[in-house]
Amino acid sequence: MEEDGVLFQRPASKYENLSSRFLLKERNFQRQYAHLYSERLKVMFPLLRDAAKKKWGNKVNLKKLFEMTSGEKCCVIGTLFKRMELKPNILKEISKDLNLVPQPPRRKYVSDSDELILEDDLQRIVLVGDIDVHKSITGVVIAVYGQERDDGKFEVDDYCLTYLPTQAPAAPLEEDRYIVLMSGLGIGEDGHHLMNLQLLVDLITGQLGTAEEQEKFSKVIRVIVAGNSLSPETQQKDILNTAKYLTRKTKASTVDAVRGLDDILVQLASSVPVDVMPGEYDPGHSCLPQQPLHKCMFPQATIYPTMHSVTNPYEASIDGIRILGTSGQNVTDIFHFTSFEDHMEILETTLKAGHLAPTAPDTLSCYPYYDKDPLIISDCPTIYFAGNQPKFQSRLWKGDSEQQVLLVTIPKFIDTQACVMVNLRTLDCQPLVFSSQLTSTNGEA
Numbered sequence: 001m002e003e004d005g006v007l008f009q010r011p012a013s014k015y016e017n018l019s020s021r022f023l024l025k026e027r028n029f030q031r032q033y034a035h036l037y038s039e040r041l042k043v044m045f046p047l048l049r050d051a052a053k054k055k056w057g058n059k060v061n062l063k064k065l066f067e068m069t070s071g072e073k074c075c076v077i078g079t080l081f082k083r084m085e086l087k088p089n090i091l092k093e094i095s096k097d098l099n100l101v102p103q104p105p106r107r108k109y110v111s112d113s114d115e116l117i118l119e120d121d122l123q124r125i126v127l128v129g130d131i132d133v134h135k136s137i138t139g140v141v142i143a144v145y146g147q148e149r150d151d152g153k154f155e156v157d158d159y160c161l162t163y164l165p166t167q168a169p170a171a172p173l174e175e176d177r178y179i180v181l182m183s184g185l186g187i188g189e190d191g192h193h194l195m196n197l198q199l200l201v202d203l204i205t206g207q208l209g210t211a212e213e214q215e216k217f218s219k220v221i222r223v224i225v226a227g228n229s230l231s232p233e234t235q236q237k238d239i240l241n242t243a244k245y246l247t248r249k250t251k252a253s254t255v256d257a258v259r260g261l262d263d264i265l266v267q268l269a270s271s272v273p274v275d276v277m278p279g280e281y282d283p284g285h286s287c288l289p290q291q292p293l294h295k296c297m298f299p300q301a302t303i304y305p306t307m308h309s310v311t312n313p314y315e316a317s318i319d320g321i322r323i324l325g326t327s328g329q330n331v332t333d334i335f336h337f338t339s340f341e342d343h344m345e346i347l348e349t350t351l352k353a354g355h356l357a358p359t360a361p362d363t364l365s366c367y368p369y370y371d372k373d374p375l376i377i378s379d380c381p382t383i384y385f386a387g388n389q390p391k392f393q394s395r396l397w398k399g400d401s402e403q404q405v406l407l408v409t410i411p412k413f414i415d416t417q418a419c420v421m422v423n424l425r426t427l428d429c430q431p432l433v434f435s436s437q438l439t440s441t442n443g444e445a
Contacts, residue, residue, distance in 0.1 A: 006211055008206065008214055008215050008218035009218065010218050010219070010220070010221065010271070010272065011175075011177065011219065011221060012221075013177065013221040013222065013273075013318055013319050014317075014318070014319050014320065015222070015273065015316065015317070015318055015319075016316060016317040017308070017310065017315075017316050018315040018316055018317055018322070019310060019311045019313070019314050019315050019316065021372075021374040022289035022311040022312075022313055022314075022315075022374055023289075023291070023311060024289075024291060024367060027367075028368075029367075029368060031368040031370055032368065033361045033368050035368070035369065035370045035371070036361060036366075036368060036369050036370075036373055037079055037119075037139075038121060039369065039370075039371060039372055039373050040079065040139075040141060040355070040373045040376065041077075041078070041079055041120065041121060041141055042121075043373060043376055044141040044162060044354060044355075044376065045077055045141070047162040047163065047354065048077045048141055048142070048143045048160075048161075048162055049062060049077065049143075050163070051143060051160050051161070051162055051163045052075050052077070052143040052145070052160060054163070055158075055160045056075060056145055056158070060075045060145070061073060061074040061075060062074070062075045062076075062077070063075070063076060064076070064120055064122065064123075065078070065118075065120050065122065065123040065124070065125055066122055066123055068148045068154075069148070070147075070148050070149065070150055071147055071148070071150075072147055072148070073145070073146070073147050073157075074145075074146075074147065075143055075144070075145045076118065076120070076125075076143070076144055076154070077120065077141070077142070077143045077144075078118040078119050078120040078124075078141070078142070078144075079118070079119045079120075079139065079140070079141050079142075080116065080117070080118060080119075080136055080137065080138055080139065080140045080141075080142055081116075081117045081118075081119055081124070081138050081139075081362075082114055082115070082116055082117070082133070082136060082137075082138045082337070083114065083115040083116075083117060084109055084110070084111070084114050084337065085111055085113050085114070086106065086109040086110070086111050087109050087337065087363065088109070088363075106336070107336070108336060108337075108339070109336055109337050110134050110337070110338065110339050114133050114134065115133070116128075116131065116133045116136050118142070118144060118154065125148070125152070125153065125154045126152070126153045126154065127144065127153070127154050127156050128149075128153050128154070128155060128156065129146060129154075129155040129156035129157065130146075130156050130157055130158065130159075131144070131156045131159055132339075134338060134339035135338055135339055135340060136338070137334055137337075137338060137349065137350075137353070137358050137359060138337065138358065138359050138362045138363070139355070139357075139358030139359050139360065139362055140161070140353045140355065140358045141162065141353075141354075141355075142159055142160070142161060142353075143159060143160050143161075144156050144158075144159045145157050145158045145159065146158070161352050161353050161354070162352075162353065162354040163399070163400060163401070164351070164352075164354060164377065164380045164399050164401070164403055165378065165379055165380050166380065166401050166403070167380040167382070167399075167401070167402070167403040167404070167405075168322070168379070168380075170319075170320035170321055170322075170382065171320050172425070173319060173424060173425040174425075175219070175425065176216075176219055176423055176424075176425050176426070177219050177221050177319060177423070177424045177425060178216075178217075178219050178220045178221065178421050178422060178423055178424065179220065179221065179222045179223070179224060179318065179323075179421075179422050179424060180204060180220055180222075180223045180224070180419055180420070180421050180422075180432075181224050181226060181325075181385055181387070181408060181410045181419060181420040181421075181422065182200070182223070182224070182225055182226065182410065182413055182419035182420070183225065183226035183227055183228060183279070183327065183328065183387030183388045183389075183410045183411075183412060183413065183419075184227070184228045184279075184387065184388045184410075184411070184412030184413050184414050184415065185197060185225070185228070185229045185230075185261070185264070185413050185414060186228065186229075186230070186231040186412070186413065186414030186415075187229060187230055187231060187257045187260045187261050187264070188230050188231040188233060188234040188254070188256065188257025188260065189231035189233050189414060190233060192231070192414060194260065194264070196413075196417045196434040196435070197264060197413065197434075198264075199434045200419060200432065200434055201264060201267050201268055203217055203432075204217055204220055204223065204268065204271065204272060205267060205268065205270070205271040205272070206218065206271065220272055220421075221272070221273070221318065221319070221424075222272065222273045222274075222275065222318055223268055223272055223273070223274045223275070224274075224275045224277070224314070224323075224325075225265075225274065225275065225276045225277060226277050226279070226312075226314075226325060226326070226327050226328070226385065226386075226387025226388070226410055227277045227278060227279020227280065227282060227312055227326075227327025227328065227387050227388055228279035228280060228281050228282065228327060228328075228387070228388050228412070229261050229276065229279065229282055230254060230257045230258070230261065230281050230282050230283070231257065231281065231414070232280075232281040234254045234257045234281070254283050258283070258297050258298075261297075261298070262297070262298045262299065262300050262301055263300070265298055265300075265301035265307060266298075266300035266301040266303075266304070266307075268301075269301045269304040269306045269307040270304055270306075272306065273306040273308065274301070274306060274307055274308065275308045275310045275314065275316070276292075276293060276298075276307075276308065276309050276310065277290075277310055277311070277312040277314050277326075277327050277387070278290040278291070278292070278293050278311075278312050278327065279312065279327040279328070279329075279387065279388060280327065280329055280388075283297070286365055287365045287366050287367050288312070288313070288329065288330075288357055288360055288364065288365065288366040288367070288375065289311050289312060289313055289366070289367065289374060289375070290311060290312040290327070291311060292309035292310055292311055293309045294309070295309055312326055312327045312329075313325065313326045313356050313357075313375070314326070315381070318424065319424055321382045321383065321424050322379060322380075322381045322382050322383075323381060323382065323383045323384075323385075324356075324377070324381035324383070324384050324385075325383070325384060325385035325386060325387065325408075326356060326357070326385075326386055326387065327386075327387045327388060328386045328387040328388035328389055328410075329357070329364060330350060330356055330357035330359070330360070330364065330386065331343055331346045331347055331350070331386040331389065331409070332388070332389075333357070333359050333360075333363055333364040334346045334349075334350070334358075334359055336363075337359060337363055343386070343389045343390065343391075343393065343409050344393040344395055344407060344409055347384065347386050347407050347409060348395065348397055348407055351377065351384055351397065351405060351407070354376060354377045355373075355375055355376055355377060356375040356376075356377060357375050360375065380399070380403050380405065381405060382404070382405060382406065382427070383405070383406045383408065383422060383427070384405050384406070384407050384408070385407075385408040385409070385410055385420075386408075386409055386410065387410045388410070388412050389409035389410060389411055389412070390411065390412070390415075391409070391411050391416065392408075392409060392410070392411045392416070392418055392420060392431040393407075393408070393409040394406065394407065394408050394409075394420075394429040395407045396427065404427070406422070406427045406429060408420055408422065408429055411431070416433070417433060417434045417435060418431045418432060418433045418434070419431070419432050420432070
């Protein structure tokens with residue numbers, strides 16, 4: 001970067017990709033998902049047991065469901081499941097083959113008839129009492145304290161979630177260093193131009209801005225693109241139902257969009273390391289964890305060693321700062337099946353529950369793992385983000401063991417013209433908002 005003869009050198013950084021557990025070693029979709037739930041409960045049971053003893057004392061009466069007796073106060077650990085009348089069901093979806101009216105999409109699928117169930121490795125029981133059914137999340141492993149009633153239901157007096165592991169200390173940085181988080185670029189949407197996105201790219205690469213701004217952006221050591229780089233309009237869902245002879249000379253709508261994305265990424269990768277995560281609308285497998293987008297999609301950008309196609313979820317260490325995040329499907333899915341209205345509150349709840357996507361595989365598709373659940377949060381991150389959210393939010397969460405985690409919801413760039421800039425030294429977080437007309441080159445940050 002150079003401004004009026006002044007040259008700004010982008011500092012080097014120590015980087016380690018910690019996402020190997022999200023890479024699929026095999027692709028076997030013949031297994032049942034019961035193994036995944038069983039492994040989740042098996043791994044988190046000792047963590048919940050310790051959390052229960054810490055909250056209710058070492059002498060807490062910990063029992064399995066089959067060991068309970070009516071009226072006896074005890075603690076039970078299991079996996080939550082919500083029975084929801086409005087939840088989409090594949091059997092209801094195929095009912096349209098029988099000329100029945102299919103269920104319309106909803107913003108929320110909660111209703112007053114929802115019922116909360118706790119399952120362990122042998123039995124299940126209905127939960128009632130001091131626990132909010134509508135804010136409870138299917139798939140979360142939880143410890144409940146109370147007693148079994150005469151009608152066979154469990155009266156909850158209190159409950160607790162797991163405790164996050166102790167945060168590994170990181171060496172303090174001597175100077176400001178930044179990462180830029182962006183998501184929802186939406187390339188390929190009809191009527192959408194890339195001027196605001198180009199302003200952002202030019203600012204990061206040093207093509208725009210005053211000397212002070214260029215000095216600041218020269219300290220950006222990494223850019224993370226958190227999914228949905230392409231618009232959902234590029235998906236041709238009706239192509240499978242169209243005769244092949246009608247589509248023989250038709251070019252896929254994703255071709256031009258991917259080429260446009262490659263044009264953006266090559267500019268960034270020529271100046272700064274870039275990590276590209278897949279999202280819901282990107283050309284890749286939809287099951288979590290989503291695998292890296294193939295490098296053949298980016299013939300220009302992959303020339304540079306700074307261009308990295310990574311998984312979703314994604315975890316890495318940058319200058320000793322552990323960063324963990326997703327492209328946002330986990331938060332959005334929980335939003336639809338709970339009464340939460342605040343996306344930041346959902347993100348915080350998944351952190352406290354110790355699981356990236358508890359609703360997978362119930363309402364969020366994921367790979368049918370047999371002997372592990374890689375979506376369990378096994379190490380406490382310093383920065384935890386979710387992409388493709390309605391607006392920018394940030395919060396510094398503090399744990400009981402002096403953990404400090406910066407929570408960030410990254411807004412959709414196509415809707416907000418905003419991305420997020422995080423100072424790794426201070427954990428200060430601010431949005432960068434760009435506003436332009438097609439003939440304008442003036443960006444606001």
